[in-house]
Amino acid sequence: AMSYQSFFHFERREFEEAEALDRRCWIALKRILGETHPDTLIAMNNLAANIQDHTRIAEKVQLIRDCLRLRRDALGERHVDTLSSMNNLAMALTNHSGAESHAEAAELFRECLAGRRELLGNTHPGTLLTLYSLDYLLVLMQRYAEAEPLLEESVEG
Numbered sequence: 001a002m003s004y005q006s007f008f009h010f011e012r013r014e015f016e017e018a019e020a021l022d023r024r025c026w027i028a029l030k031r032i033l034g035e036t037h038p039d040t041l042i043a044m045n046n047l048a049a050n051i052q053d054h055t056r057i058a059e060k061v062q063l064i065r066d067c068l069r070l071r072r073d074a075l076g077e078r079h080v081d082t083l084s085s086m087n088n089l090a091m092a093l094t095n096h097s098g099a100e101s102h103a104e105a106a107e108l109f110r111e112c113l114a115g116r117r118e119l120l121g122n123t124h125p126g127t128l129l130t131l132y133s134l135d136y137l138l139v140l141m142q143r144y145a146e147a148e149p150l151l152e153e154s155v156e157g
Helices: 002-011 015-033 038-050 054-075 080-096 099-120 125-140 144-156
Strands: none
Touching: 002 015, 002 038, 015 038, 038 054, 038 080, 054 080, 080 099, 080 125, 099 125, 125 144
């Protein structure tokens, strides 16, 4: 119920309220179900996604890193939720960090893209989102020769 209330607040752009509910939900689930339970990890992922304050980017990135590590340990490298956290971390590094983080983001996008292609196929929306995100990052990094074939592939997808 808390996660639905959080979504309501987020949609109304009441970010502090949404984050507070997500934090309460995550803490409660950790206590009740344990740190590595899939529902706890979903709540952790939601909390990280709802941190909108640009002064707390390091906290957001660390929370996503922790969630990715826990999902890798609990669910494995090629689980859709693990790949989702991988994509989320790459997005956070792309959108909120300096150029030094872009290389890490590109590596994460490539790993996520390979996993999503394997699990979901080339035309799944999640696969195409990761493909487009990697392409966008490569353009930001001015690596146009690498970006062009991905752009063509994403348009065809």
